[in-house]
Amino acid sequence: MYCINCGKQIRDNSKFCCYCGAKTPDPVKEEKEIAEPVPKTEEKAEPAEHSGEIVIKEITAVPEGIRKIYFVDFLYRLMKKENIPLAIYLVLNVCIIGAVMCLFFALPVLWGMLAGLLVYAATIAIAVSPIGEAILRSQTACKKIQNRQVIDRLYPLFSEVYEKAKVANPSISSDVRMFMNYDSCPNAFATGRRTICVTAGLLDLPDDQIKAALAHEFGHLSHRDTDRFLVVYIGNIIILALGRLFQIGVMIFDVIMTITAIVMNNRDGLWMLILSKLSSWITLFIINGFLAIWSRIGLLLTNKTSRENEYLADAFSCQLGYGEGLLAFFNWMQQMEDRPVGLFAALSQDHPDTDKRIARVQNYLAVIR
Numbered sequence: 001m002y003c004i005n006c007g008k009q010i011r012d013n014s015k016f017c018c019y020c021g022a023k024t025p026d027p028v029k030e031e032k033e034i035a036e037p038v039p040k041t042e043e044k045a046e047p048a049e050h051s052g053e054i055v056i057k058e059i060t061a062v063p064e065g066i067r068k069i070y071f072v073d074f075l076y077r078l079m080k081k082e083n084i085p086l087a088i089y090l091v092l093n094v095c096i097i098g099a100v101m102c103l104f105f106a107l108p109v110l111w112g113m114l115a116g117l118l119v120y121a122a123t124i125a126i127a128v129s130p131i132g133e134a135i136l137r138s139q140t141a142c143k144k145i146q147n148r149q150v151i152d153r154l155y156p157l158f159s160e161v162y163e164k165a166k167v168a169n170p171s172i173s174s175d176v177r178m179f180m181n182y183d184s185c186p187n188a189f190a191t192g193r194r195t196i197c198v199t200a201g202l203l204d205l206p207d208d209q210i211k212a213a214l215a216h217e218f219g220h221l222s223h224r225d226t227d228r229f230l231v232v233y234i235g236n237i238i239i240l241a242l243g244r245l246f247q248i249g250v251m252i253f254d255v256i257m258t259i260t261a262i263v264m265n266n267r268d269g270l271w272m273l274i275l276s277k278l279s280s281w282i283t284l285f286i287i288n289g290f291l292a293i294w295s296r297i298g299l300l301l302t303n304k305t306s307r308e309n310e311y312l313a314d315a316f317s318c319q320l321g322y323g324e325g326l327l328a329f330f331n332w333m334q335q336m337e338d339r340p341v342g343l344f345a346a347l348s349q350d351h352p353d354t355d356k357r358i359a360r361v362q363n364y365l366a367v368i369r
Contacts, residue, residue, distance in 0.1 A: 070193060071125045074227055082308070085301040086228055093239060094120050100242055119238060127235035128227045133192035135234050142179040142197035153203060154178065157211050164320045165218035172221050186333070190217035191226050209332065212317050212325030219316025225309040232298040243291045247284060254280040307352045314361055323365045330358045
């Protein structure tokens, strides 16, 4: 069978194209379901952080009305209790941008803060859009998979998990695509609405573990908790841009002072040159330190929510029938020596302790057996 959207050959029983995500025609009525029945458990009243058991998150309904706009849906979800730390971080960013607006354009405080809000809202809108996903893929060196052997190995696994995930939660985008980073450490992450990135190291694992890892990432897409990292890293573009402007200003001032000192060609000029270099170095150090620390603060403010969402994504993988593969994947992770580097490391640093994740998955599997 061939996909009517992209024209590529896919499995005859596929409900969704594994290349473009488009839904395929189904001549057979929904009397016969491809996916296995999803085990259901009652949602625990006690928070998962304290109960020691995996909690199944209620499937999120497909957004309706104006919430179909992803940015609007993001703002709606931002008001939930679990996202309060992220909301605080965003408010602080608005205050910083507003203060800069007041300083540079001599605006009253109220108008400066309003301008900061509008500018930052535009930046966040870009961050949670496909543009933001593309930027993060670029920063993590995740590219479209071209190798035919890799495609033949991964896409059948991806297609199988994708189909089950869509049956479990139809609100998952019909255009989820897989990309690859050529790092040797087995890893994967989901971001935005339609991006799953895997590392080349994942190819070293058995099929059941790869499917379990993919199901975990589809769990993040299902729960729509994949935009926090986009907001922290991509949404801070405006903060980064302001920092760069300050740096450029400092360097221009340093050049002017250096030329003036050379023209003076006396002791006062020498002292001016020394003070100029010293002040420039200190100012640049402060600016670079602030930019690095501020992104780190954003991660710290969202870490608790991120850890809880990792447990919920593990539960989603179990719901789809990949619990045993997930346990094997965790056990293998504990033994490997290679660790994620760069931005992949930042994406992994908010994960809970692997032993705790193993215990929760074991508890869940014990319940459904």
